[in-house]
Amino acid sequence: MGEFQVEDKKKQTIIPIGPYHPLQEEAEYFKLYVEGEKVTKLDIELGYQHRGIEKLCETRHFDQVVFLVERICGICSCSHPFAHVNAVEDLCGVDVPIRAKYIRCIIAELERLHSHLLWLGLAGHFLGYNTVWMWAWKYREPVLDICEFITGNRNHYAMFKIGGVRQDIDNNDIPQINKMCDDLIPALDMFKGAVMDDPVIHARTKGVGILTKQEAIDYCVVGPTARASGVDIDVRRDDPCAAYPLVDWKVIVTPNGDVFDKVVVRVLEMYESVKIIKGCLEGLKKEPKGEIDAKVKSFPPGEGIGHYEAPRGEVFHYVLSDGANRPARYKVRAPSYMNIPSNQVACTRGTISDAAITLAAVDPCYCCTERSAVLDEKTNKKIFGWEDLLRLSQEKTERIKKRIPLNPPFVPTEPTSVKGEY
């Protein structure tokens, strides 16, 4: 990168991580300052993926902006349109048909499920549990199948529309979607068991990368990162939109703020997501068919704010309209924008072998832990690369595995009912 800098005055070694990582979808560059094993400071550089979407939004009419913001992130490809339609509906003051509300929630929760499974797989890989990685991504496939079944696409569903949704869900399909959701439960049970019962995962994640409640408040973090630190916030409940007030579910909050709690929050949230989807499917049965659009005709001058709880936390959209058919100003704030800076405290409490999992624990949308190198301060010579960092992390797990004999050895069993059905 040509950016392997060394601080002159302090005798510190810098570990650059990033900016490209094939496992994650976007680029970011972390500079870890280390003294021996200990991480003392973290510098974050980003902008490698800056595409000027806010500016572009000013050149598109409102309906096109839905598709534009959908492309902010491939994983949150329904959360951004969700926040966008909330913002524009706030601007116009329209109410959406209940059937459309249910459909919005179903798509959004399916997205949360596949996003959390994706993260769980990556976390397993970072810790040296490649079986967890393979399985998490395997069981992500049925979720994407449900998305494809409903919308026609695995990602980028193009379902959202100002005033409603673009496609209806056929009531005859509801039993099959229900069954597909039921089939996910054994897989979730397996992951829950793997996390809760494995002493090695406990040793690798408990007390690692702690973000205290006060720090979470100071850094204004959102989503599972905040909830794992005991900050009880969830936009879906706090500022209810769509069908969330109509179905039964709860917000998962844990007190400790370490990586373990972040895993727990995400795993338990997946159960809630399934519950929401099933509740929405029940609700759909009662709603008249075809009423999915409030037919918004014009956009008044004024301002609108919409937010929504994406898998990683609150997405925040602000729209300023001057009465034309396109926004005069559009502001987007994705959750990782607030979450990633918190690594400056979470990461600097640990060693470099814990760095990979701590950086990954906020589920950064721009996470890049690839192409890293540890440099010697004086010679500017590379000591470690990303492969070495990953190896350090995985070796630590191996060491702990030897220290903690599993008795009986923990062998997660694959649920039989989900095997190769789709």
Place this chain on the structure above:
Amino acid sequence: MNVVEEVQQKLDKKINKFFKKNEQRYYIDIDAKEIVPSAKIMFRDIECRFAIATGTHTPQGFEILYHFSHDKTGKIFSLRVALDKNAPEIESITSIITGAEWIEREMWEMLGINFKNHPNLKRLLLAPDFPEGVYPLRQKPRE
């Protein structure tokens, strides 16, 4: 006392204009020099979460909206400040709210608004070789 009354009472004379868009959205105009004490009241006393700030280049000059989310009720209070057309400048709130560091850096590079006493005012999103003095989010004058 509900949170709206609390905000009105605590910000008191700092409020130039109080606009209720609907039950969940409030826009409050304040003077730019009052931003630090106001942010302190919103963040520390009323325990709002700082969601983000929106900087806008308007025909009159510049304005910043500081969006504070009151998560217990889901209400969003947006503090609006107007800045000078030629030399936009405002005090940084990063010393009170750590989470405001990035967005102030972003507004600085994208709109050319100077944040006084910011601890780390350097580029966030733009490349190091992006030309100085070019601000992507400023509106170009119409010909």
